[in-house]
Amino acid sequence: MSYEEIENADVILLWGSNAREAHPIFFHHLMKGLDNGAKMYCVDPRRTSSSKFADVWLGIDVGTDIALSNAIAREIIHAGLTNPEFIAHSTQGYEEFAASVEPYTLDVAAEITGVPAEAIREVAHAYATGAKSQILWTLGITEHHNAVDNVVSLCNLALLTGHVGRWGSGLVPLRGQNNVQGGGDMGALPDKLPGFQNIDDAGARGKFEAAYGMELNPKPGIHLTLMFEAMERGDMTAAYVVGENPADSEADIEHARALLSGLDCLVVQDIFMTRTAEMADVVFPASVAWAECDGTVTSSERRVQRVRRAVTPPGEARHDLDIMVALADRMGVDLGTSDPQSLWDELRTLSPAHAGMSYERLDDGGLQWPCPTLDHPGSPFLHSWLWADDLEGRDPAPFSVVEHEGPKEQLTDEFPLRLTTGRSLDSYNTGVQSNGFTSPIRYGEALDINPGDAADLDLSDGERVQVSSPRGSVEMGIRIQPDIPRGLTFTTYHFPDLVDVNVLTNDAWDKRSGTSEFKAAAIRIDKLDTAPVVPGADGSQLDASGSRG
Amino acid sequence: MHRGLVADLKLTVDTSTSDERAAVDAVISPDDHAVIHETERLVRGGTERRRDRRHLLLPGLHALQATAGWISPGGMNYLCAALQVPPAEAFGVASFYELFRTDDPGHDQSVHHVCMDTSCHIAGAEEFAQQLESEGKQVHRGPCLGQCERAPARFVQGRNEPDHVPADVPDELFVLPQRAADPDVELRLLQRLGVVDPTSLSSYREHGGYVALARAVEIGPQAVIDAVRAAGLSGRGGAAFPTAIKWQGVADEQGRPKHVIANADESEPGTFKDRHLMEHDPFSLIEGLTLAGLATGAENGWIYIRGEYPLATRRLANAIEQCRTAGLLGADVLGSGHRFDIELRRGAGAYICGEETALMESMAGFRGEPRNKPPFPSTHGLFGEPTAVNNPETLLNALVIVEHGPESFRRVGTEQSPGTRLFCLSGHVATPGVYEVPMGTTLGAVIDLAGGATGTTRAILMGGAAGSFIGADQLDMPLTQGDTRERGTTLGSGVITLFDDSVDFTSLVLRIAEFFKGESCGQCVPCRVGVVRQHEVLVEMSANGGALRNDRNTLIDDMAVAMADASICGLGHTASGAVQSAIRLGLIGSAT
Amino acid sequence: MTKTDDHAETVTQVTVTIDGTDVTVDDGDTILDACNAHGVDTPTICYAENLTPVNVCRVCVVEVEGNRTLVPSCSRPVEEGMEIQTDSERVRHSRKMVLEFLGSGVDLSQATEINEYSARYGADLSRYGDDRQVIDEPILIQDELYIRDYDKCVLCYQCVSACGDDAQHTFAISVAGRGFDNRISTEFDAALPDSACVYCGNCVAVCPTGALQFKSEFDLRQADNWREEDQTVTTTVCSYCGVGCNLELHVQDNEIVKVTSPVDHSVTHGNLCIKGRFGYTYVGN
Known part of the structure; x- marks a missing residue:
């Protein structure tokens, strides 16, 4: 997809995404769509600032997305609003899928999700009958233990209706970080080579081996969450962390810190002295990729763009590429040049999707992959093959049967409130970049809570409380917010120095994506004067480990 | 494009009074607001609901003004939430209008608006305003109130009483209008x-x-x-x-x-x-x-x-x-x-x-x-x-x-200008009022219908402030679009205001310039600044005993051309017509 | 398979005459577009490539045969056969007067482009009285990111458009008042941090006179150390979310002093959010 497409959409289904704050400039394009008359339906447990633009906001219970999407699918089928021609030609597994969603009646889904049946019906009809309908999602879909199931359940809706592979409609995951797409493009995935070529595909691998003049390990690696399990088992004893701050960003953070500090060797390469860097045996100071280095990054719309050096890095900070080449050199391997453009040109010979993207062509606003040749204009959207008479030789797209499970961590009498996490407009992730400027709209870390729940607990706005999950406790202030439903609480995790929110979050994770369930923990709130003493509540445990510095 | 409808909405902390809420509720009932919380988990809103309700902003502001005597921040918040209009937008709208206040008036009395323009100007409007003030009333001196036949005119913006015009006859009475x-x-x-x-x-x-x-x-x-x-x-x-x-x-x-x-x-x-x-x-x-x-x-x-x-x-x-x-x-x-x-x-x-x-x-x-x-x-x-x-x-x-x-x-009127036309006669005329005559009737004939001039007519303002002055030698002018244009003036909206030789034209024209200064919306540069600079030249002229220096005359002309040529709308196009015609006729500009 | 998604548009061409020369442009283009295509340098103040024309400054007016008044070139679409004069006496006169009017009321000391126009059209401020009404407002500094100096405001509406429908849709500011008393204002002049403002800086980016400034620039100017001639401008990509906004880093003495975005970039159209605009302070530290 291209951002511009949403300006022409008729129906926008924004699901688990607060793009108004997390992707503000993408939201500009979305608002143009609304200006042009698009209807927007927002699915989010919170009535976010994005949801306030919606024609209808459906405030589902955290983690009930599949129940909702299956019910929408069932309603589309029962109302005769599918695209049978598309289903027959471009998909497979429809019958089995249709049977699987049969139990998800509107009433059943209403019961599970907390959203009235009539509204679910309305969304189903609007989405199916829109000339150009889009589904967009972010971490509200993916930060769950069943993240991949959540994603494919949304894909099912597009397959039912044919809202995919055409200009103006489609499935749009919004990337949370500036180069998370580019990292994947370049093979920073456990099982991929650059250009999404499989490492266990001997043909693809051979191409790289020939170019690099060495044999490559054909075995897929493991992703971050598995690495922590490997650390726990003692199978992994050393880590080289580049531009990541897992000692603040992981769910169930105290556990993660303990594992990191137990490594034999921890090497951190970063522009900041992060909490992870403070734990490291060796720290390589890196220069700022987007302002002190040359190179490329890839955005959510697969647009490859150049970053350029604008300022000279301070002190001993060096380009990531320089550091890696030098490190390899010490290990006795000559990686050759560290010149970004030469390396990019090498990549273009190995990744067909990038072959047509010379630096010269990228200079003016970038190009969207795939861009296989120098005269190729780039690709505004993917999956148009679904509409080709011969499917361009591919297999029809499969429906996926997925079932509602709900969050791993159920609410209990001891932990009766749901905690979910997210971003705010002026801050970013663990705050290492964004906390350096004085934002007039920053309120720091606070736990948002419904006025009714606050009244039940005898809490006043701004009051500091103890918040506990089965994993630990933190002390923080509350914000009474009428926009958050009863039973739900919300916080950001931008200020780990103020509040270690990830002490609370659940590290139940998805086996396929490796993402933890940041979106659903069970918590309890206690007034400070009556709060039970819980280990870790004041951070003393961390001080003892020496990790807080 | 749905202007101003796809928008964030952040209200200030100010709260409304129950009276203000009731006033707004009478304009738009709470179950018809732009955002409706159907259940705690289902909220309806969106562009279309906003678009269908935005036009209620003006009635809503009227309701708030009538209730509180001003548009208070809290009252406006309630209205903004009901219609989902960003408060800065609503403030921009409220502050545009003469009848809305955006600051606390500090009293709870009705406001007496006194017209200061043309017919009222020569009928002692200022003295009238001072008299009302001496009676302890809240007086606001302002532009024409459309009651020129009974100058000086007053309109009462009511507080704890309905808006009214004291000169109006009560509803139940049935009286032949003038x-x-x-x-x-x-x-x-x-x-x-x-x-x-x-x-x-x-x-x-x-x-x-x-x-x-x-x-x-x-x-x-x-x-x-x-x-x-x-x-x-x-x-x-x-x-x-x-x-x-x-x-x-x-x-x-x-x-x-x-x-x-x-x-x-x-x-x-x-x-x-x-x-x-x-x-x-x-x-x-x-x-x-x-x-x-x-x-x-x-x-x-x-x-x-x-x-x-x-x-x-x-x-x-x-x-x-x-x-x-x-x-x-x-x-x-x-x-x-x-x-x-x-x-x-x-x-x-x-x-x-x-x-x-x-x-x-x-x-x-x-x-x-x-x-x-x-x-x-x-x-x-x-x-x-x-x-x-x-x-x-x-x-x-x-x-x-x-x-x-x-x-x-x-059957009546002329070939080019058929039918009849209403004319509004006021100023120094025996029987001010509305007169219907066939198009093409001469100016003199219409004035005669109104009983004739009450003094020695020095000038007649055709078309109002946006029109121009003509001399008493134009009484033979047939009143049609074409004939008036030919003589360098206009029919406009049918205004014929007579001024006799007792009138201080410097003061009158200064007031016309002030009228435009007060009424320019301020959107486009030629008009926003032009009407102010034009007024300043006339103030200076007035201070100089009414003499207009040559370079000032040139500046007036230069400004007039730019306002007429480059302004967005008719206000700017016509804002210097009366001033220039007064200079041409020698009504102002030569030292007394 | 029927695929109803093609977004290709066919554009027809229109021929107009500009100062006696035929110019062919796309139907739907404005007179200003045609002037630009023809190499006619047209002054503009309230026009910006990334904003809907509001045609309020009137400095871009041209003469179009058959029109009683001059027309704003920035917003008027071309029509087949239109005869346009861009440098007639009438046009020059109105442009000069608009520039005099602006110069007579506001502080244009940092409005380089407008001052160039004023010189070009011979604007003469000496003929306006010394005791004339001018805009006289205190400089507003209510946070660490912006300053607002409305003495410099020409009411071009660009900040309002950028905060509103043309980009940010936040509507924290509006034109308030009427006539010469018009001001750009929050509701009831609320302090910016208490208003709906989200500090995207898109209003500052479009301000043509320095009435709105990033505090970083204002502070350097106050210290007499704002040296545009010594600055480099480098285009790169924002380091925050995955949208891929292009940033222009304005660097002086190896320090980022201002961040803008190219108006012709398909992603941003010149607009950024608070993080992209201000979240650079860690660079170099």
């Missing part, structure tokens, strides 16, 4: 004034009401437009645009909601004819606007009446209600199968809103800033939809044409 006509010519537009009971539909029907509309239903929309075209009717609001072309343009637009608007924001200093029509024959405007709706295929009728006309507003509101009850408005007008209804909207004190595009902006809930044309209202009017905007007098003429046919209409 008027006169050429005894040789039958009255067309004024025929029912003083004859019909303005509060009664049956009285209106007894006096020939709704015969024209019945005829229109019979002959159909295109025949109506054709008749209006054959009659050669041109607009009576000042621009004199052919009515049939306007209507045909809207009629030809298909597939979108369409609107007809009666521009009853009569604000040109010296003009009060529409007020007379609406106060004493309100049903005729309803019928005329319904006719326009039928002809153009518009289902939505609107009357935008100036905020300082409380009696006319009441009578129109009453007339609309009676017509709805009688099936003359609603789903099936007169059994025609045509749906048509009318909403009455009150302006809030802004001369510029008489300009048709500014009027539509104001009605839609925005600042009354004119738009650049093209595009024209016939394709991009109210809410961006096809719209015909007509002056009430024009609509009454259309009724006459449909009822009696174009040939009959053309």
Whole structure:
């Protein structure tokens, strides 16, 4: 997809995404769509600032997305609003899928999700009958233990209706970080080579081996969450962390810190002295990729763009590429040049999707992959093959049967409130970049809570409380917010120095994506004067480990 | 493009009073707000709901002003939440209008607005204002109130009492309004004034009401437009645009909601004819606007009446209600199968809103800033939809044409300017009032109808502040669009204001310049700054004993050319006409 | 398979005459577009490539045959056969007067472009009286990111458009008041941090006179150390979310002093959010 497409959409289904704050400039394009008359339906447990633009906001219970999407699918089928021609030609597994969603009646889904049946019906009809309908999602879909199931359940809706592979409609995951797409493009995935070529595909691998003049390990690696399990088992004893701050960003953070500090060797390469860097045996100071280095990054719309050096890095900070080449050199391997453009040109010979993207062509606003040749204009959207008479030789797209499970961590009498996490407009992730400027709209870390729940607990706005999950406790202030439903609480995790929110979050994770369930923990709130003493509540445990510095 | 509707909404911490909430609730009920919380987990909102309600901003602000005496931050928050209008936008709108205050007045008294313009200026407006002040009243000196025939004029913006004009007769009384006509010519537009009971539909029907509309239903929309075209009717609001072309343009637009608007924001200093029509024959405007709706295929009728006309507003509101009850408005007008209804909207004190595009902006809930044309209202009017905007007098003429046919209409007037015309005579004239005469009647004849001048006429202001002064040697001028233009002046909206030789023209023209300074919307540079600099030159002239230096005269001319050439709308185009004509005639500029 | 998604548009061409020369442009283009295509340098103040024309400054007016008044070139679409004069006496006169009017009321000391126009059209401020009404407002500094100096405001509406429909849709500011008293204002002049403002800086980016400034620039100017001639401008990509906004880093003495975005970039159209605009302070530290 291209951002511009949403300006022409008729129906926008924004699901688990607060793009108004997390992707503000993408939201500009979305608002143009609304200006042009698009209807927007927002699915989010919170009535976010994005949801306030919606024609209808459906405030589902955290983690009930599949129940909702299956019910929408069932309603589309029962109302005769599918695209049978598309289903027959471009998909497979429809019958089995249709049977699987049969139990998800509107009433059943209403019961599970907390959203009235009539509204679910309305969304189903609007989405199916829109000339150009889009589904967009972010971490509200993916930060769950069943993240991949959540994603494919949304894909099912597009397959039912044919809202995919055409200009103006489609499935749009919004990337949370500036180069998370580019990292994947370049093979920073456990099982991929650059250009999404499989490492266990001997043909693809051979191409790289020939170019690099060495044999490559054909075995897929493991992703971050598995690495922590490997650390726990003692199978992994050393880590080289580049531009990541897992000692603040992981769910169930105290556990993660303990594992990191137990490594034999921890090497951190970063522009900041992060909490992870403070734990490291060796720290390589890196220069700022987007302002002190040359190179490329890839955005959510697969647009490859150049970053350029604008300022000279301070002190001993060096380009990531320089550091890696030098490190390899010490290990006795000559990686050759560290010149970004030469390396990019090498990549273009190995990744067909990038072959047509010379630096010269990228200079003016970038190009969207795939861009296989120098005269190729780039690709505004993917999956148009679904509409080709011969499917361009591919297999029809499969429906996926997925079932509602709900969050791993159920609410209990001891932990009766749901905690979910997210971003705010002026801050970013663990705050290492964004906390350096004085934002007039920053309120720091606070736990948002419904006025009714606050009244039940005898809490006043701004009051500091103890918040506990089965994993630990933190002390923080509350914000009474009428926009958050009863039973739900919300916080950001931008200020780990103020509040270690990830002490609370659940590290139940998805086996396929490796993402933890940041979106659903069970918590309890206690007034400070009556709060039970819980280990870790004041951070003393961390001080003892020496990790807080 | 739905301007201003896709928006964040962050309110201030200020809270509303229960009175303010009740006032807003009367405009839009809480279960019809732009955002509705159906359940805790289901909220409806969105662009369309906002678009359908934004036009209630102006009525909502009126309600708040009437309740609290100002637009308080808390009251505005409640209104903004109801309509989902960003508060900065609402503040921009509220602060645009003379009748809205955005600061706490610090008292709970009614405000007496005293007109300081032309006829009132020479009738002792300032002394009148001082007298009211000495009585302990809250006085606001302001622009023309449309009561020039009874200068000096006053309008009371009520606090704990309704808005009213002390000079108005009570509703229940039935009094012949002040008027006169050429005894040789039958009255067309004024025929029912003083004859019909303005509060009664049956009285209106007894006096020939709704015969024209019945005829229109019979002959159909295109025949109506054709008749209006054959009659050669041109607009009576000042621009004199052919009515049939306007209507045909809207009629030809298909597939979108369409609107007809009666521009009853009569604000040109010296003009009060529409007020007379609406106060004493309100049903005729309803019928005329319904006719326009039928002809153009518009289902939505609107009357935008100036905020300082409380009696006319009441009578129109009453007339609309009676017509709805009688099936003359609603789903099936007169059994025609045509749906048509009318909403009455009150302006809030802004001369510029008489300009048709500014009027539509104001009605839609925005600042009354004119738009650049093209595009024209016939394709991009109210809410961006096809719209015909007509002056009430024009609509009454259309009724006459449909009822009696174009040939009959053309029996009076001239070939180029057929029909009759209403003139508003005030100033130094024996019987100020509204007069209906055939087009082409001479200026002198009309003045004679009004009993003649009361003194030695030194100058006559034609067309109001936006028009120009002419000398007493022009009494032989036939009153048509063409003849007035030929003599370098204008008919405008039918203003004829006489000034005798006792008048201090320096002071009068200074006030006209001040009027424009106060009424420029400030959107475009030539007008926003030009009217201020023009005023400053006149202030300087006044301080110099009335002498205008040559370089100042050049500057006045330079500014006038730029304002006329480069401003967005007619206000800027005409803002220096009166000043320049006064200099030309030697009324100002030479030392005394 | 029927695929109803093609977004290709066919554009027809229109020929107009500019100062006696035929110029062919796309239907739907404005007179200003045609002037630009023809190499006619047209002054503009309230026009910006990334904003809907509001045609309020009137400095871009031209003469179009058959029109009673001059027309704003920035917003008027071309029509086949239009005859346009861009440098007639009438046009020059109105442009000069607009520039005099602006110069007579506001502080244009940092409005380089407008001052160039004023010189070009011979604007003469000496003929306006010394005791004339001018805009005289205190400089507003209510946070660490912006300053607002409305003495410099020409009411071009660009900040309002950028905060509103043309980009940010936040509507924290509006034109308030009427006539010469018009001001750009929050509701009831609320302090910016208490208003709806989200500090995207898109208003500052479009301000043509320095009435709105990033505090970083204002502070350097106050210290007499704002040296545009010594600055480099480098285009790169924002380091925050994955949208891929292009940033222009304005660097002086190896320090980022201002961040803008290219108006012709398909992603941003010149607009950024608070993080992209201000979240650079860690660079170099």
